[in-house]
Amino acid sequence: MTIVEPQRPDLARELIARAAESAEHRAKRVRNQLDAVQLGQGRHADHANTKVLRRILAEHDWPGHSLVGPDGARAAWSIALHSDYEPDFQRAATTLLERAVQAGDALIQHWAHLHDRALINIGLEQEYGTQLLLHASGIELCPLRAPESLDERRASVGLPPVAVALSSVHHRYASDHRAEDALTGALAEAA
Template identity: 80%
Template structure:
């Protein structure tokens, strides 16, 4: 990957600002800290973020490290990952991200997460075990293809073994949370 200054720092700044605002909103949503108006505003912002990223994809292809730098590329990935309301867009973004990975301009782990999310949102089993459901009674993997070879596939995309990833998610989402505060179902990522 390149460490040179991004070609479009303005796009990088906008992607990062949008992804950060979305992350703050999602964290509040998970903690049930939003009223109905705020939930609607968040949905509107997610649609606007997807539209913005769609425009970038149309003009530049995947916004990888060369175009927007590592932080901008991560922000673009986060926006695509959370575009659950548009599964066709997620699949297209995953395709473009895969091309960027092959060109050495994006992280393969980002592609694996987005690929899994697009599969789940299209009604298919995930490949790499990156998508989880958080429930009041614990964490479970979304449907998974060929679980017996999961860790081999995870190694191929530079992800840690599933046991390590699940423990990381458990620590991130369950300490200091009372069961009654936990959401019934929230889609999450496994490292």
């Protein structure tokens, strides 16, 4: 993928700002630094972000690298990934992202994460082992189809073996025991 300048830097800036604010809020939530009002504000922001991304998808299809640049495309992926309250939208976004991947305008790893998240959110088993439950006692993969061939499927989409991903997540959260205690039941993306 050779990218010059994104066609819509304005959309890129909006997506990046929204995704960054959402990520900051999630980090505070994970560390139990939010009160009930702030938690509600975060849910409202997720809904607003989904509404904005829905509009962008309707007007432009998936906002890939050519439209919004790599950082804007990553931000769009992050917003879609956290649109958990709207599983129909999440599945539609997965389809559009898959088309962008096939056109060489998005990362297949982003598609694999979003595909898994959409499956988990409708009660199905994930394919690529990107969705985890983090507990104070450790890390657990969300339900998974055919675990014996997981690393083969992960390799087919450019993801590292699951043991490497789990180790990365463990190291990321092990240094902050308060965060681990707060992570019970929280979904996270594996590296």
